[in-house]
Amino acid sequence: MSDDLRIDRVETVLVDIPLRRPHRFARASMNAQPVLYVFVRTAGGITGTGEGVVPAGPWWGGESVETMQVIIERYIAPILTGRRVDEIGTLQRDITDVVAANLFAKAAVEVALHDAWARSLGIGVHALLGGAVRSSVPVTWALGTEPAPVVVEEALGKLDAGLHHSFKLKMGADEPAVDVSRVEAVAEKLAGVAGVRVDLNARWDRLTSLAHLPRLADAGVEMVEQPVPGSEIETLAEISALLPIPVMADESLRTPSDALRLARLGAADIFAVKTTKCGGLRASMEIAAVGAAAGIPSHGATSIESPLGTAASLHFACAAPGVTWGSELFGPLLMAEEMAVEPLRYADGHLHLPEGPGLGIDLDPDKIRAFRRD
Numbered sequence: 001m002s003d004d005l006r007i008d009r010v011e012t013v014l015v016d017i018p019l020r021r022p023h024r025f026a027r028a029s030m031n032a033q034p035v036l037y038v039f040v041r042t043a044g045g046i047t048g049t050g051e052g053v054v055p056a057g058p059w060w061g062g063e064s065v066e067t068m069q070v071i072i073e074r075y076i077a078p079i080l081t082g083r084r085v086d087e088i089g090t091l092q093r094d095i096t097d098v099v100a101a102n103l104f105a106k107a108a109v110e111v112a113l114h115d116a117w118a119r120s121l122g123i124g125v126h127a128l129l130g131g132a133v134r135s136s137v138p139v140t141w142a143l144g145t146e147p148a149p150v151v152v153e154e155a156l157g158k159l160d161a162g163l164h165h166s167f168k169l170k171m172g173a174d175e176p177a178v179d180v181s182r183v184e185a186v187a188e189k190l191a192g193v194a195g196v197r198v199d200l201n202a203r204w205d206r207l208t209s210l211a212h213l214p215r216l217a218d219a220g221v222e223m224v225e226q227p228v229p230g231s232e233i234e235t236l237a238e239i240s241a242l243l244p245i246p247v248m249a250d251e252s253l254r255t256p257s258d259a260l261r262l263a264r265l266g267a268a269d270i271f272a273v274k275t276t277k278c279g280g281l282r283a284s285m286e287i288a289a290v291g292a293a294a295g296i297p298s299h300g301a302t303s304i305e306s307p308l309g310t311a312a313s314l315h316f317a318c319a320a321p322g323v324t325w326g327s328e329l330f331g332p333l334l335m336a337e338e339m340a341v342e343p344l345r346y347a348d349g350h351l352h353l354p355e356g357p358g359l360g361i362d363l364d365p366d367k368i369r370a371f372r373r374d
């Protein structure tokens with residue numbers, strides 16, 4: 001039994017998954033989402049899978065699927081080989097001795113270890129995290145940076161279909177005054193029927209934020225995400241104190257230490273927790289726990305993961321008591337191809353925790369072959 005849990009091989013496969021529509025951020029746009037699948041194969045014949053993924057390239061945090069592949073194959077795989085999938089704590093310590101930072105790459109590996117371990121026990125990954133405290137999470141839809149009529153039409157379509165009841169608008173691609181007018185127009189059209197939130201993706205500076213964010217609050221925007229650069233936590237605190245609506249930290253929050261600092265400075269009302277940027281499931285649980293201890297709810301945020309990475313984030317979001325501010329786990333809905341044998345279930349504005357061992361998701365080998373990068 002114990003030898004069955006030993007890791008025989010670690011493999012990675014890079015795929016480019018086509019999207020239904022281009023997805024735009026302030027500084028980047030994509031027509032396909034690159035994803036690095038990491039397979040951890042045990043002597044007992046079990047395969048655990050993890051997903052390395054960032055939103056549209058290295059602009060967000062410096063890592064890309066290409067850097068993750070090198071870091072994992074060259075530096076992390078040799079540490080894993082011959083070790084057991086159930087010694088995650090010591091493996092993480094040993095990996096950190098060799099590889100600093102690179103939290104997205106480490107997350108892909110850490111999730112694969114959890115998937116393999118849970119599969120070997122015949123239980124869901126959430127059980128390894130203490131068990132599910134909820135079986136589904138609400139899912140906000142992210143609208144792009146297109147003109148107001150385009151995003152309003154998309155939002156109304158989603159509302160009519162009962163798919164989503166709140167929307168997050170990406171900002172920061174236009175001049176601030178133009179951008180604010182666009183969001184005001186959208187918020188006006190959706191007033192009373194759906195919540196509107198905005199994500200600046202760290203694009204504005206302090207003065208731009210102080211000048212323009214109050215207008216968004218006046219227009220009925222219900223939450224502002226990361227207006228200023230990640231390192232400017234003091235400015236985030238100043239903005240939080242100024243605005244009558246909640247401020248969410250994303251780029252400013254990667255580690256439990258970041259969470260503690262944000263909480264102590266009163267710099268965030270909500271934590272955006274991504275299993276990817278935070279280095280995996282365990283660090284995400286710790287961050288949500290710091291938030292809960294400080295009275296700060298967490299939100300299940302996304303790096304636009306495929307069904308596999310989305311399932312990992314969902315197991316976290318269902319296991320962490322502090323994730324009470326919903327999610328944006330819409331990645332698979334943005335993709336034009338279904339990568340899983342059995343799709344994740346979206347219904348009634350919620351994403352539902354899959355049953356079955358491990359992450360509860362099996363990737364379709366034909367789809368991996370079809371979209372594999374040469």
Ligand code: MN
Pocket residue numbers: 199201225226250251272
């Ligand atoms: Mn964000």
